[in-house]
Amino acid sequence: MNSIIAHELVKTYDKGAVRALDGLNLDVKEGTVLGLLGPNGSGKTTTVRVLATLLTPDSGSATVAGIDVLKHPDEVRKVIGLSGQYAALDETLTGWDNLNMFGRLYHLNSSGAKKRAEELLEKFSLTEAAKRPIRTYSGGMRRRLDLAASLIVKPKVLFLDEPTTGLDPRGRMEMWEVIDDELKNQVGGERLEITVEANQIPEATKLVEQVTGTKPSVDNGIRKISAPVSNGSASLIQVLRLLDDAKIHPLDIGLKRPSLDDVFIALTGHVAEVVVEGGANVAKRK
């Protein structure tokens, strides 16, 4: 499925004087990270705002996670996370208050919102600052909390608009690490992947399932079997043993870690803005 499709989006400001989007087309596969690069004023923020239902385009259409942005904006809002160009938080409230409030607004129940707030604070190393008002936070802490707020309901599509502007180099690095980790977390970490001869696929699949405890996904075309694992190397050894016992010799076997390509980080670490778009299966990026 496509997580974002945009078709001929046009958006003008000031009664047509500024043409921010002039027939934008996007086609983003699920489970991919898309970076939008461009100089200031090229329409990146406008694109994000249209896709996040904040702005109505003059013409064109778009779907996010398969839902029509113009026809069903309410449905779109349920499956997206948005972290805008500037941290949008209640400065007077604490980090904990903010996450708890947004959790409630995402319709988690009282204990669910609290639990999620604590998880996210922990994950983004903000537990110590949790009870301090946001106005005492550093720029990097604000951005991390802002990102945390956009991840409350594990969105299907996550929009990040300039997640690192205004941060010093260290803050940027930290922020990218957090984003990278988050993408891995979304898919539950490592996957075991093996490639075997076509006639061995059924049996190998059974063995992988036996070890990993989850139904592997099988690509018959490239004869690849893959399944998520939590204890990577132990599972790998175990699968190898079983395969050996069954006289199956894999053409290729290994653990795949989902990660933002170094190239991607190198690129985006130096440009103004990116839209990072994660899906349920970021790990399958090839």
Added chain:
Amino acid sequence: MLQNVSDFLVITKRQLLQMIRIPEVLIFATIQPAMFVLLFRFVFGGAIDSGVKGGYVQLLMPGIFVQTVAFTLAATAVGLAADMQKGLIDRFRSLPISRSAVVIGRTVGDTLQNIVTLIVMGLVGFLVGWRPSSGPVKVLLGFLFLLAFGYSMSWIGVLIGLSVREERVAQNLVFMTVFPLTFLSNAFAPTTGMPKILQYFAEWNPVSTMVAACRQLFGTQNIFGATANSWPSQNPILMSLIYMVLLVAIFAPISVRKYVRVSK
């Protein structure tokens, strides 16, 4: 529907939390009207020969109460403009909540703040000689009237806050309009002494009808408008109710529409 209710309650709760996290805001919001009570009571109170039983303070208190709740408009406008400026409104708009939750939550939150302010002012007033003489039921009714008026004014504030988008601009705009409105009324001095055209305006001014209504509910003769024979002067309670209904009926839908389309 139930979901909608809980959405706006979350927003209201946020405002109450703000009061707890920064108590100074509420303290100043309360000290200011309390100071007004004291200043007017002791600076003008001596000079104005009111001629009502219990002295000028009986006429003054309803005036200051109404002035204070009229400024709910300011609180709402400034609060929402600040949220706009910080991008919070955008974030709220990206959440799966009902389109009216944020603005309803805000108006309700500002009304709750008014309760605290009115209690403090009532107590200060009592200390300096204010003695409502109409009995507990009517006094309570008077305060409910004040809260309702504050709530309806708050809806104008929503539209202003979302339109100007900047805290400072909202602040200036609101003070420039609400202050004259509260002084061009019977709140502190008789309307009968004003030039004809101002007098006409003052008598139809919702602040005047509210002040007259409150004086009636608190059991004080409204001598600041007693000789005026315009319809609103003669029927202040009814006229005030009509104003409140009109304000909400006009500004609530416009403001919600504005919220849906507003964009930083």
